[in-house]
Amino acid sequence: MSAPPRLPDYGSVLEEVRKVRRAGVVRLREIDTPELRRIADELHGSDGELSGGAVERLLRTAVFGIGGGSLQTAAEYTLGLAQGTRDWPPADRRRRAAQVYGVSVERFRKHHELMVLGQIAEQVVALAGRAPAHTAATATAPLPAAHRAIPLFLHGRVVTLTVHVHSVDLLRDVDVVVSPTNTYFALPAAYKSSVSATLRRAGALKDPAGGVVEDHVHDELRGWAARNGTPGRAALPGTVVATSSGALAGQGVRRIYHVAVAVPRPETNDYDVQPADVTRGVTRAFALLAEESRACDPPLTSICLPLLGAGRGGLPPLESFGALWTAVEAELARGAEWDVHFVVRRHARADLIERLLAGLTERAVRADRGIRADRGDP
Known part of the structure; x- marks a missing residue:
């Protein structure tokens, strides 16, 4: 015993x-x-x-x-x-x-x-x-943590990433939430269960009976399409459109970045998602974050990413994380100080992310030790 x-x-x-x-x-x-x-x-x-x-x-x-x-x-x-x-x-x-x-x-x-x-x-x-x-x-096993702070040794420094294990509408005090969408920027009905539908529902202003008074996120996205001449036409995969967060502002969420990664298959209800488009979209989201941060008071400093394309897009979770991590690592490698979060609904997916990051840390630590040994550093 x-x-x-x-x-x-x-x-x-x-x-x-x-x-x-x-x-x-x-x-x-x-x-x-x-x-x-x-x-x-x-x-x-x-x-x-x-x-x-x-x-x-x-x-x-x-x-x-x-x-x-x-x-x-x-x-x-x-x-x-x-x-x-x-x-x-x-x-x-x-x-x-x-x-x-x-x-x-x-x-x-x-x-x-x-x-x-x-x-x-x-x-x-x-x-x-x-x-x-x-x-x-x-x-007595403790309940699985709903928020996991994961230290990561990356390019000679330690950064802490946060994994949230709950619905995206429960996020608090994260400046920007990334939302996957299709290339037409057509949001699903608010009653559905996808990330984009959940954010649409959470961002809407409702009356005391629960009826929608203002569909902020949906209306802003349609307004962008009208101003940019794209209503009814597909945008390029990887395009990013920013809207306000609507009612989510009360939870400290300030912006939603809609990333077009799902390409509808003609005459079906299915989508195709390419990992390269996920990487391209997340890279553009970071570029938009840097641009908007300078214009905001206080500046935007944090961003939260779901596993883009891992729902109806059909990407396996491992492939989705690998595609978005390519963009995240490139951003952090250049010294960016963003506070990066991930959000998933299942603990199994959070465990997967934690294992992948632990493996990255282990390899980075070994490489750093090897470099210092070659230089004769203590």
Whole structure:
């Protein structure tokens, strides 16, 4: 019978969480957090080269476990886990967290911050109790995570990608959502289950009885077609059209990028999707993101991608991810600082993405070690 996992000392965990508060997650690899690293390793496994990423993933899971509300929001700002705050100085993060509670910075430091850090530490200790040292007879498997932060070692730096495992309309605080569509930019009926239909439905303004008052996404897309002389004619595969997010703006989603990847087969209800068109479309989506970001206040910084073409388009999930990853990797390889997200509805697909990214990281780490060895670097 396996021994139960060694529960960490709460005081030690709290002290290390305080270190992270002072340093921020951007400097995790520079600070000494042996207890957090041990817990991260037991829960997820880690590589010495990526220990900072493993600890960040542990902390994100712990903060997510708080369960929302002001406490979770303040915890995200306190550690630098909130979008766009990774490199904020500790004083700026503390000031923003104090605003969440509507108190002065000094009162937050003396009272609320102690509560926030304590709750993070409590969640970390609870996660340590779920480590896989439990026996099969006594262990209670945790629910699969709906949000997975995956550190990736890519071209000499660590980036963190997020995989969401839920319907696309549940996304929050992601600036841009990419939506696959056909080359006619004809959206499906709002009651259907595809990504584009779900976004159309979620973006519509409804009356108290649920009736559609304004079909924002659909109407904007039709307006684009009318202005560009394409109504009733197919656009080139890979074309990208931006619309507002309609009612999704209330969830922090600011734009929808409609990527034409599905080519209808004449006189059928079927489509053809070519992986090259997926890559081309995602590449253009990043170019549009860069263009629009400069004109927006605050700038656009994050983008979320479904597995384009893996629904009625017929592409296997592996092939779809490979096609869009080609564009994502090229963008990140040039040093772009976008916050990249993926969204899928099935945990099996999230597992696939996580395995693929883990394999990429392993190969990148080996290659980096080889390069440093050839140069004689330590």
